[in-house]
Amino acid sequence: MTSFPSIISRRRRIRWHGTPNALKDAVFVVVLWASGVLAIGAMAGVLIVLAIGSAPALSQAGLAAFVLGADWYPTAGEFGLVAMVAATLAVSAGALLVAGPLGILCAVYIRYYAGDLAGAAFRVVLMTLAAIPSVVYGLWGMTVLVPHIAAWQPPGTSLLAGVVVLSIMVLPTVAVLAEAGLRQLPSSLYLGSLALGCARHAAIKRIVLPSAKGPVAAACMLGLARALGETMAVLMVVGNAVAMPDSPFASVRTLPANIALEMAYAIDVHRSALFVSGLVLMAMVGLLLAMRWYWGGPDDPQF
Amino acid sequence: MTRNFRPFANDFLVRAAVAAVVLVLAAIVLHVVTRGAALVTWEFLTTAPRSAGRAGGIAPVLVSTVAVTAVALAAALPLAVGAAVFLVEAVRPEATAARLTRGCLSVLAAVPSIVFGLAGNMIFCDWLGFGFSILAGGLTLALMILPIAACVAETTLRMHGEDRRAGYALGLPQRRIVWSIMLPAAAPGIFAGLGLGFGRAVAESAALIFTSGYVVRMPDSVFDSGRTLAVHILDLAMNVPGGDGNAFATATVLLASVAAVVALFTALDGKRGRDFI
Known part of the structure; x- marks a missing residue:
């Protein structure tokens, strides 16, 4: 009986069994934690790089020159972002005013009106809208929308064109997230109100939507965050003159468009000023994310 | 009434x-x-642009697009799978490390693409010295699609909790469970996540104009600048008078390729389509 284990142990000594298991386990754990750290590092890296890029302009002109200054002549030391921040907010808020209610109606349709097949088909429509590249929206806006607006109120490239294009782009975000929020509600709410004799529209308006206020608001916040950051489609239709948005037909320039337009030739402080534009944009998005977390939406991690 | x-x-x-x-x-x-x-003819797909893109085709643009997205997906796959496995295997869902990681990923997902362009320009083009190149553009896009791919991978990994527990019950080491049980089981979901990432990557222009650049020549290597389909459409529409026709043709190609690839990856993922948002 004693010979059996000794044979195994002798063979172990003779044959090479590859890397010891303990080492493999250790390597695995290190790789695992490194992946987690890398994900955090990616986020931190983007913010740090943004801060480093902004530092020269911020130390030269000061933050006040950016957030209070009215004029943007970066090569002459005028770094005012006020007009562009106002334009970014105007375009995004306009888009949300259109896409918010429409998106909520679309979510209600999928959840409470459509059958399985129609609901799935309409989801495909929303996904397709979300998948269309922003340059394609921009191209459509330039060739269809802008000429129509120009025939009415020249020159056509305007805040209004930006709002229309952007609201189409933001709509699927709001609709899909609001639908996810509605899905999280206990079905007893809706079924219970029907059982009490509510009509469908009344149950939705008085019971369902008020109960889903948080998630629906969070969906709108994320739609707004999307709108703030959208670059190319807006750039292609708003005209890009740096001016306060004083009429829907005025040509304006948004913060992301400003970066995209000038980054190609900007050097030194001018380049750094564009990083400050990015930082201000990021701060606006961060504020919206904070509001979204406060309202606690559907924890859709795709965002 | x-x-x-x-x-x-x-x-x-x-x-x-x-x-x-x-x-x-x-x-x-x-x-x-x-x-x-x-x-959109065979000739359009296989010849180089002429007269700034008004005439000719989009062959080098197609090659650059494939190269940029390939770099992006190849770089995002290990990062995303690593992050997802970390969240499922290394930490409890409610642990601080897990919440921090998930929070960082969700913030990363909300970062505007133009900000990725700024960061990518500084990190990859300046600091790492890649210049305007397909490599720099692809790596920038990899950062951008990391959160969406990681999220889909995590969801799919969590769907196979039973297989995972069975593995532990057999006394397998963690690395065997991850490598031989969970990753093969979750592979369709992981690839579906990459498909969504592809949709994002191929549609992107803002993050690419100053990372991969807009040189329209046929790229020789990943260190050359290359213009993707989306950037080509932008350039034709904005900077080339009379470029509208080819801009629409390129847009048709872009729409068709997005539709084809997203449909393919969704089919791989099985019957339940994923939210493409």
């Missing part, structure tokens, strides 16, 4: 909103395709 009218009006509002959305989608796609489809 109003009592009977109200439900009708409310229902009508919902259906009108839906109809409007469907009509807008149809109008946009039809407009692009009717103006572009006739110009």
